[in-house]
Amino acid sequence: MERETEIITINSIDQIPSLEAIKKLPRSKILKIIFKDSVQNQRESIGQNLKKQLPGFQIGIHALNPEINIAKLITDQEIEENQDFFENCAKDYRKLAKELIFELAEKFKISINPDCPWITFNDFKKDNRQIGKMKDWRYSLHGFHCGFENQKTGQTIEVSLVFSLEFGDLDPYFFINFIKSTPNYKPLPVIIYEDFADGRQINTKMLSLGKFERINSNFANHFGIVVVDREKVEIKEYRLG
Structure with a gap:
């Protein structure tokens, strides 16, 4: 079964959804955050922080494209x-x-x-x-x-x-x-x-x-x-x- 992808393009860090908002992401959806030129250089550090703060999620920091993909994994429950x-x-x-x-x-x-x-x-x-x-x-x-x-x-x-x-x-x-x-x-x-x-x-x-x-x-x-x-x-x- 394919997931739906929600795309957010950001020009500043404060446009990234909050941790609480991300935690409410259903497993049926992937959140793709696209970083514009002004914040591209912060993509890696932001992605690594999200990995630490969001156990139970898959955080994919794209190697080439200026994007991070976030997906909720199967839950303990x-x-x-x-x-x-x-x-x-x-x-x-x-x-x-x-x-x-x-x-x-x-x-x-x-x-x-x-x-x-x-x-x-x-x-x-x-x-x-x-x-x-x-x-x-x-x-x-x-x-x-x-x-x-x-x-x-x-x-x-x-x-x-x-x-x-x-x-x-x-x-x-x-x-x-x-x-x-x-x-x-x-x-x-x-x-x-x-x-x-x-x-x-x-x-x-x-x-x-x-x-x-x-x-x-x-x-x-x-x-x-x-x-x-x-x-x-x-x-x-x-x-x-």
Whole structure:
């Protein structure tokens, strides 16, 4: 769903809407503030101040155009009211991720290294098996993930390969793309506009509610987020070299 954009052009700083006015901005609207020449040099500092003063908002300071874009993110109240939905989405994500990655291993006729699956699949990124098809799914091995897209339904999911046999890591961007692309979830019980920023808000709130938890990955100083209500998997640290 697209947002409506409200445009304000300012010639002086006192024309910027007050914090209270901005806080009343509905999530269905983006506020675009265009800075005229007389105040262009203050755009960056004003944008940084707004970021500090408006938690729960996305403040976009355009790199080239003389503008700042302000959008309200999904609220704690909305997340709390829909916590069961997001928890179930996380469980579905984990279940499908595990099914698909084991199906891909079967296609390759390999056994997944239970300590670090990334080791198993890393070599396939060096040849023409990096991208391919598996029944209705198109897969792509890249980085620490294997992405899948269902060619019939459009559903997408990214499976992390660096948490031993735990495949339910919820990267905020990938998690929201999974939710938005899953036909069974439509219509969504709450609108999600910003894939990464709203996803980060959801993860943070679900952590505070005790529905999600952080886990260490196979690599030091790298962690993920998974649903709490699951069968726990031991994750071993892997050292390169």
